[in-house]
Amino acid sequence: MVSERGLQVLRAIVQDYVDTHEPVGSRSIVDRHSFGVSAATIRNDMALLEDEELIAQPHTSSGRVPTDKGYRVFVDHLAELRPLSSAQRAAITAFLGDPADLDELLARTVRLLTQLTGQVALVQYPSFSRANVTHVQLVPLDPHRLLVIIVTDTGRVSQRITILPQPLDEAGVAAVGARLIPRLTGRSVAEAAEQLSLARTAASVHLTPAEAALHAVAVAASEELDEFRQNRLMMAGSATLAKREQDFRGSIHPLLEAIEEQVTLLRLMSEMVADGQGLSASIGRENAAFGLAEASIVASEYDSAVGAARIGLMGPTRMDYPRNLAAVRAVARYLTRLLDEDEGRR
Structure with a gap:
C-alpha cells in the first residue's frame, strides 16, 4: 500500500523525468520539491513505489523512472491539468477561425495541436451516416x-x-x-x-x-x-516521431505503420474509455494489442451535429500528460463551439 507521500513522490518523479529526461534520484527530489523530509526517507518511499511496479531503475546506481503503470496512476489520480496560457488560447481562436469547410477545419485543428504540443495530432471525422x-x-x-x-x-x-x-x-x-x-x-x-x-x-x-x-x-x-x-482520421506531425525517437524504448516503425494504415488508430481511439470530462488516455503496454506498446495516446471528445468524435495526441509514454490533456480538451471545446455555431447558421 503506497502512502499519500509516496504518491506525491511518484508525482515528483513523473514531472522531473518528463522535464529532464534523466532518471530521478532521491537527492534531486529533496532539492527540487518541498517534502520536508530527508533523502533517506524519500529513498524508502521510492523503494515502496518500486515494489508496486510504479517506478523502475533503468541502470545500476541510477535514479528511477516511471513505468507504464506509474504513468497510469499519475494520469488517473495525480495529474493536474495545466490551463493554457492566454497566448495559446488566442492562437486557437485565430488559427481555427473562419474555415472554408469541415476538411479545412480539421486540417487546421491537427496542425495547431502539433504546434502546441510537439506530438502527433489525430482527429476523427464525425460519422455522417445520420446526416440527411x-x-x-x-x-x-x-x-x-x-x-x-x-x-x-x-x-x-x-x-x-x-x-x-x-x-x-x-x-x-x-x-x-x-x-x-x-x-x-x-x-x-x-x-x-x-x-x-x-x-x-x-x-x-x-x-x-x-x-x-x-x-x-x-x-x-x-x-x-x-x-x-466511413470513420476517418486527419493527422499531422508524423515528423515529430523521428525527432523524439530517443524517447521510445524500441522502434518507432509500428507507430509509423499505424499512421499509414489508420485502421489501428481508429480502433484504438474508438475503444478508449473517457472520464466524466470526456478525457481519455491509453498508456504504453495498454496499447500492446494494437502493436503500439511504445506509445501513449491522450484524447478528448468533441461534438458535432451528427454525433461525438475524438481528437487526440500520440507520442512516447514520457510525455507531458497534464499539458497535452489540457490542450486536447481546450481545442475540442473550441471545435465543438465552432461546429455548433455553424449548425446554428444553417
Whole structure:
C-alpha cells in the first residue's frame, strides 16, 4: 500500500523525468520539491513505489523512472491539468477561425495541436451516416463525363466525376437525374445508400444509354456516400516521431505503420474509455494489442451535429500528460463551439 507521500513522490518523479529526461534520484527530489523530509526517507518511499511496479531503475546506481503503470496512476489520480496560457488560447481562436469547410477545419485543428504540443495530432471525422441528403446535382462536363454533387444538411459537399459508358446529351442527363435524385434527397445517408443499391441492381440489367448512365452515376454516388459513412482520421506531425525517437524504448516503425494504415488508430481511439470530462488516455503496454506498446495516446471528445468524435495526441509514454490533456480538451471545446455555431447558421 503506497502512502499519500509516496504518491506525491511518484508525482515528483513523473514531472522531473518528463522535464529532464534523466532518471530521478532521491537527492534531486529533496532539492527540487518541498517534502520536508530527508533523502533517506524519500529513498524508502521510492523503494515502496518500486515494489508496486510504479517506478523502475533503468541502470545500476541510477535514479528511477516511471513505468507504464506509474504513468497510469499519475494520469488517473495525480495529474493536474495545466490551463493554457492566454497566448495559446488566442492562437486557437485565430488559427481555427473562419474555415472554408469541415476538411479545412480539421486540417487546421491537427496542425495547431502539433504546434502546441510537439506530438502527433489525430482527429476523427464525425460519422455522417445520420446526416440527411439535401441536394443532388448532375452537371454534364462533356458527353462522356458527369460531375455528381451531393450535399447534406450538415454542410458537407461531395463532388465526383463519373465516366459514362456511352455518350449522353443534356436531355439524357436530365432523365437520369429525374430517376435518381428523388431517391436520394430528403433521406439519411444510410437510406440513400440503400436506394442507390436498388438503382444499381435495376439499371445493370438494361443496355440503353440512359440505363447504363444511371448505373454509372449510381456507382459513383454510392462510393461518395460510403465515404460519408466511413470513420476517418486527419493527422499531422508524423515528423515529430523521428525527432523524439530517443524517447521510445524500441522502434518507432509500428507507430509509423499505424499512421499509414489508420485502421489501428481508429480502433484504438474508438475503444478508449473517457472520464466524466470526456478525457481519455491509453498508456504504453495498454496499447500492446494494437502493436503500439511504445506509445501513449491522450484524447478528448468533441461534438458535432451528427454525433461525438475524438481528437487526440500520440507520442512516447514520457510525455507531458497534464499539458497535452489540457490542450486536447481546450481545442475540442473550441471545435465543438465552432461546429455548433455553424449548425446554428444553417
